[in-house]
Amino acid sequence: MGFLKSFFGFRGFKIGNKDKMTLPLEVIILSLPFLGFWFVFFWFTKAYTTPATWILCVVTGLIYAFGVVAVYRQLQKFSFFRVLKYRRMLRFFLEENGYVTEKKSKNKDAKRKLKYVETFFSYKDRAYIVTFGLKGNKHQQKLLKISGDLEITFSLDMIDMIDETGYINYKFMSGLLDNVLKSSEIAGTPKGGLQLMKDVVWDYIGNPHLMIAGGTGGGKTVLMRSMLIGLLKYSVVDILDPKQSDFVPLNEIPVLKDRIFSETLEMGQRLIDVKSFMDQRYGQMRKLSKAKKEKQMEAFHTYGLKPYFIMVDEFPSFMSAVEDELGFKMGRSAEERAPISSMEVMSAIKQIILKGRQAGIFMIIATQNIKSDDIPTTIRDNIMTRVTVGRLSNTSYDILFPNSNKNFKYIKEIDGRRVFGMGYYGVNGESPRQFLSPQMPPAKDFTFWDAYEAMPRLELETEEDVVVSYTKQEFAEKLGIHPRTLGEITKLLVDREFELSKELNDGDLSLFERIVAFKNQTKSTWQEAVVNEVGEKFSVVED
Incomplete structure (x- = not known):
């Protein structure tokens, strides 16, 4: 099957010597009318004998050349011409980096011919796909790690890597700005996930829990507030704000009243209560599953239960406060000790992270530049979805997206437009992709406060509220x-x-x-x- 795809071109254009040309095909085509006109003009009028005509020719030629360049740039907006450009760039990349062998010829004067590693280039659904044939060739190991270099070459974002027998496919995407959403447009469904971009959906059932990392001024708070726009429409959200700054004022709004916690003791107690609620919900689900005579218990939404999110801002700061204020300290009297311990809080967090998915209980934790000891490994490894915004250190990227061939970079402008909340989105163990967090509409048209005030308050189901429903x-x-x-x-x-x-x-x-x-x-x-x-x-x- 692989041979047929290759033979009939199903994998796209095969890269080879045909892609090597001194000038782009578009420039040659655009230059032909000018060259043809002046050839006819000179030949029939004998104008080449007049110095003034030569000056006129040079001036008009320069003007025409600038016009060709301008038109050429406009043509790059069309996929056909972009594909031609990327094919040439890919051919040049392969040759310069040694992914070729020279065909030997008995004739010493014969033109030098190169044999390229089996490479295909295709364009489909706004994505560019580069396919390499592997089949045990000497370049195989390098081809499996080539994605980062191709990203730099094309200035595109790699969004997927697809393995198939004998081939490796790298999928690249452009047009990031076309997929960005406004904060007011964020929406989701209990079982379908939360849409963060037009082509990015956080599937919290399939990839539970979310870690957001963003440097100061990177857009982390705007992203979290935008997510609230979508989540509050169909779920219940509790917010832990150890800094007592970005979210505490929202406690006055009905939809979030008494759902924002900022003191260390009440935040720790809330997490312990959430763990107890999770255990209770599992009991409800077992009861409902038994009533429906199911062979195995399904996910929370099958029984009409709402998703429940716990959003923790500045998680390392929260953990430090829990250890300092609720941890066991020598010399403290029984009266001085808190009613709950840091161990109880840590145990509750781990249980929610490990068991919350099926019960519909999910954690969203936010941090700035992250170090390996900021978040315990058990917790970090089970937070499946990761998002970054703004400028992060290389260490943070390595921790969030380990073993990735991505060339992470901080981007302030795209096509001359200043952007905020630029970063990366990925699932643990998969290659991340570029991400642009929701953008704020004009202040005269939208504020988060007004959006939250317009939302009805939802409540979590009690045992009396839950009834067994059937298809x-x-x-x-x-x-x-x-x-x-x-x-x-x-x-x-x-x-x-x-x-x-x-x-x-x-x-x-x-x-x-x-x-x-x-x-x-x-x-x-x-x-x-x-x-x-x-x-x-x-x-x-x-x-």
Whole structure:
């Protein structure tokens, strides 16, 4: 199959000697009209004998040359011409870095021919794909680590690396600004994740928990506040703010009232309470799973439970305060000791990180430049999603994205436009990609305060709130009837103005069981069974 793809060009253009040319093809094509005009003009008018004509030729030639350059730059906006340019750049890269061998010829005067390592270049869905054939060649190890060098060569961002038998594919993307969202546009769903860019979704169920790293002024706080815009629409969020600065004022807004904690003792106690709530939620889920007779327990959203996020700003600072104020210290009397210990808080954090995913409880921790001892390894390794914004040290990148071939760089401008919140997004163990955090709309049109004030306050479900709901297939199986029959009964009830729940649950089960039982015992029709239970027209009788 690999041979067929290669032979018929399914992998894209094969890079080789044909891509070597002194001038870009576009420049040659654009120059032809000028050259043709002056050739005809000189030949038929014999103008080459006049000095003034030579001066005119040089001046107009320079003007035309500037025009060709301007048009050439505009042509780069079109994918066809960009592909031509990148093919030439890739050919030059391969030759300069020794990914070629010279074909030997018996004729000493023969033109030098080079054989390039098997390389293909293609463009699809706004992405550029470079494919290398491996098959055990001498360049194999270098080709597996070439992505960073290609990023620099193309000035593009590598977003994916795809392995297949005999080939390695590197996928690059441009147009970062086209994918950025405004803070007011951030949205998500309980089971679909939170959208951070048009083409970036934090899948917190598949890759639970999030670590945000950003230097001073890098845009970390704006990113976190933008995320709140999306999360508060369908989930509950608690915020721990040890600096007592960026989030504490939001405690006055109804949607976040009593959900922002800043004192060390109350922050530690909150995490312990969250761990207890997680254990309680698992008990609810086991109960619901058993009621639905499932072979194994599903994720939280299957049972109608809301996601629950705990956002911790300046996590290393919080950890230091917990150790200092809640840790065991020699010489402290029993009265001086805190009611909770740092060990209890650390245990709660680890349990939430390790077990929270299925119960729908997720942590978002933020820090500045990160050192290896800032966050315990057990916690760091189980935070699957990482985001950086602004300027970070090389050490921070190595800790957040280990074993990555990425050439991390701090970018202030893109295409002449100043950008804020520029960084990288990635999943632990995968190659990161460039990321641009949501941008603030104009102040006259939007403020975070106004956006939060407009949001309804959601509450976490208590045990009494949780009811067992069923799909139509599951409900029909419990009744021992066909789903089409269930639909027929439902229509008969609706025709008689009987209001059913949006989702079939245990509250509806007894009614349907009585209808089915009457039908089976009397051998009547379904219409007669429904009429016997609710009458010809259902109505509420007031006392």
